Amino acid sequence: xxxxxxxxxxQMPWIGLxxxxxxxxxxxxxxxxxxxxxxxxxxxxxxxxxxxxxxKAIKNSGIPREEIFVTTKMWNADQRSGKVKEAxxxxxxxxxxxxxxxYLIHWPVEGxxxxxxxxxxxxxQSGKIRAIGVSNFKQHHLETLLKETTVVPAVNQIELHPYLxxxxxxxxxxxxxxxxxAWSQFAANQTGLFEEKxxxxxxxxxxxxxxxxxxxxxxxxxxVTIPKSANEKRMAQNLNxxxxxxxxxxxxxxNLLNENKRIGPDPDHVDF
Ligand SMILES: NC(=O)c1ccc[n+]([C@@H]2O[C@H](COP(=O)([O-])OP(=O)(O)OC[C@H]3O[C@@H](n4cnc5c(N)ncnc54)[C@H](OP(=O)(O)O)[C@@H]3O)[C@@H](O)[C@H]2O)c1
Numbered sequence: 001x002x003x004x005x006x007x008x009x010x011q012m013p014w015i016g017l018x019x020x021x022x023x024x025x026x027x028x029x030x031x032x033x034x035x036x037x038x039x040x041x042x043x044x045x046x047x048x049x050x051x052x053x054x055x056k057a058i059k060n061s062g063i064p065r066e067e068i069f070v071t072t073k074m075w076n077a078d079q080r081s082g083k084v085k086e087a088x089x090x091x092x093x094x095x096x097x098x099x100x101x102x103y104l105i106h107w108p109v110e111g112x113x114x115x116x117x118x119x120x121x122x123x124x125q126s127g128k129i130r131a132i133g134v135s136n137f138k139q140h141h142l143e144t145l146l147k148e149t150t151v152v153p154a155v156n157q158i159e160l161h162p163y164l165x166x167x168x169x170x171x172x173x174x175x176x177x178x179x180x181x182a183w184s185q186f187a188a189n190q191t192g193l194f195e196e197k198x199x200x201x202x203x204x205x206x207x208x209x210x211x212x213x214x215x216x217x218x219x220x221x222x223x224v225t226i227p228k229s230a231n232e233k234r235m236a237q238n239l240n241x242x243x244x245x246x247x248x249x250x251x252x253x254x255n256l257l258n259e260n261k262r263i264g265p266d267p268d269h270v271d272f
Contacts, residue, residue: 001040002242004224006154007177010131012102013069014219015239016041018183018228024050030230031057035068037236043157043226045073045106046091055096070097073106073135076270080112084119092128100129104157107270108134108141114148121151131155135183136267139172146176157181159264160223162193162214162257170221181224185214187263188228198253206244209237216241217254 003011017034019027019042027050031042035057044054051072058068072095078087092100103123105116113134120132133155134145146152156173160166160182173180187193194200199210206213211227215238218225227238246254265272 001038001239004179004222006131006179007152008131008154010101010154012131012155012179012224013039013041014224015039015215015241016043016069016071016224016226017235018043018226019050019054020045020048020183020228022048022050022228022230024053026230027053028057028060032060033232034235035061035063037232038239039235040067041069041071041226043071044095045104046075046078046087046094047073047106051091051094052096055094059096065097069101070095071102071104072100073104074116076107076109076272079105079109079116082112082115084116085123088123088128099127102131102133102155103129104133104135104155105137107136107265108138108267109270113137113141114144117145117149117151117153121149124151133157133178136265136270138267139169141267142172142176142178152176153178155179155181155224157183157226159184159262160218161185161187162196162199162217162254163187163191163259163261165255165258167255167258170223174222179224180222181226182218183226184263185218185225185227186211190263191261196257198257202246202250202254206246208241208244212237212241213246213254216244216246217251220246220251 131154
């Protein structure tokens with residue numbers, strides 16, 4: 001698996017497995033399958049209620065801990081209560097791990113995220129997290145953090161797919177040394193994205209699936225992805241994108257699908 005170097009030198013696999021909406025009882029099987037298929041990067045969150053399953057799957061796999069990149073995220077209620085360190089320790093305990101690879105602020109809770117980030121910095125200094133980052137931060141949230149705190153986030157995980165290309169945020173993060181990571185890169189398969197003609201045409205041209213064309217488009221734009229699949233064949237397919245290359249023209253044509261259309265919440269209205 002190819003890796004990208006984050007702004008503190010930590011290496012992160014370009015593709016990971018997303019496990020949102022996979023219940024705890026199913027998640028262990030899914031993560032074990034993914035590790036067998038070749039995944040070495042798992043994206044969970046306190047909010048997904050499957051951290052324990054991730055921990056069990058990692059232990060059962062027999063794969064050395066240091067070969068697997070584990071991300072989890074701190075939920076909004078913990079930001080509001082200010083119990084940041086307690087939330088981190090609880091996640092680590094559920095995951096049954098000694099350290100995390102990446103810990104993210106899940107959403108920018110207004111009036112709280114700067115304070116939260118300062119506590120993230122303290123946990124980072126303690127050595128229990130290899131990298132800290134944010135999720136769902138717009139440029140103005142990042143500008144506030146960069147102005148008021150010390151550690152530049154290693155990653156910003158945002159909704160990003162061909163209907164929401166996020167070019168401005170991507171450019172801003174590149175300049176600031178923040179790695180962009182996409183969530184719902186397939187628009188969660190709810191919107192007919194896989195049937196778009198440009199994607200089906202390119203799929204025929206390169207003997208790939210529309211999903212692989214999207215993941216390759218992300219990779220060539222410098223975006224880390226975490227496609228969710230509970231199906232072994234599709235998991236394997238989603239890793240197999242490193243043996244072909246889209247042209248610049250093809251990337252630009254996919255970009256034209258952009259409608260600035262979100263399927264998830266707007267980060268300026270975090271009332272959950
Ligand atoms: N930070 C945040 O706020 C946030 C928010 C949402 C999600 N996330 C993260 O991002 C991850 C991915 O996003 P997502 O779960 O919303 O959806 P997604 O990855 O965009 O799409 C998942 C859907 O695509 C299908 N699929 C996967 N691979 C496929 C392939 N090769 N061909 C055809 N269909 C395929 C899956 O079905 P099968 O399972 O049947 O294959 C599933 O229905 C989440 O799991 C989570 O880890 C983060």
